[in-house]
Amino acid sequence: MTVVSGHAQWYGSFKGGTGSLSTKTTDTIHEAPYTYASRFEGAPGAIPEELLVTGHAGCYNHALANIALKVGVTVESISTTAELTMGTDDQGSDGHGYSVEGIHFIxxxxxxxxxxxxxxxxxxxxxxxxxxxxxxKVPITLDATRATTSTQVER
Structure with missing residues (x-):
């Protein structure tokens, strides 16, 4: 079994506080700052959901390469963008919370x-x-297009 870990630190209130995000298994991300404004208002800083979908896109690419290998298909390249749609729900302290509505792969x-x-x-x-x-547990959809118009061989 492999265990990977990340760490988040937060100081202060929901809207006025500040935090940082770090990968612990590797030093890929070291104390990237994030705030309410970076998550929801476009201010500079990290977005936890962005890190999730970045990892999800990488996971997808690796899964596709693995499946292709198992059935004898050559992979020249795979480029994936994952888009996470955020919404609201009634789970917040003021009756307004945030939720992930779905993820879409391109x-x-x-x-x-x-x-x-x-x-x-x-x-x-x-x-x-x-x-x-x-x-x-959110809907995960996909739009996949071929990168080239190579010769078609029946499989």
């Missing part, structure tokens, strides 16, 4: 030598089987 992948149907099947399998997808 994938451009070059998997030469397979049909469009096989491409769609592999990209959908990766969406469902990525380890981060498995733990999230």
């Amino acid at each position: 994938v451009k992948a070059d998997l030469p030598g397979i049909t469009d149907e096989a491409f769609a099947e592999l990209t959908e399998q990766a969406r469902a089987l990525c380890s981060i997808s498995k733990i999230l």
Whole structure:
């Protein structure tokens, strides 16, 4: 079993406080500052949900590469953007809380030598089987396009 960890620190009130986010397993992110304003108003600083979808996009790419390997499909490239939609709910202390409504992948992948149907099947399998997808309970959707118009071979 592998354990990876991250750390968040927060000081002060919900809207007026400040915090930092760090990766602990690696030193990739070291005390990146975040605030209410960076999360919800476009101010400079980290956004925890942005870190989640960045990791989710990386997880998706790796899942697709793994699935392709298992069925003998070559991967030239995979480029994935994950978009997280935030909404509101009634769970906050003032009756207004924040929620994640869903995640949408925009994938451009070059998997030469397979049909469009096989491409769609592999990209959908990766969406469902990525380890981060498995733990999230929000809708996770996908738009996947082929990066090239390579020769189609039946699989």
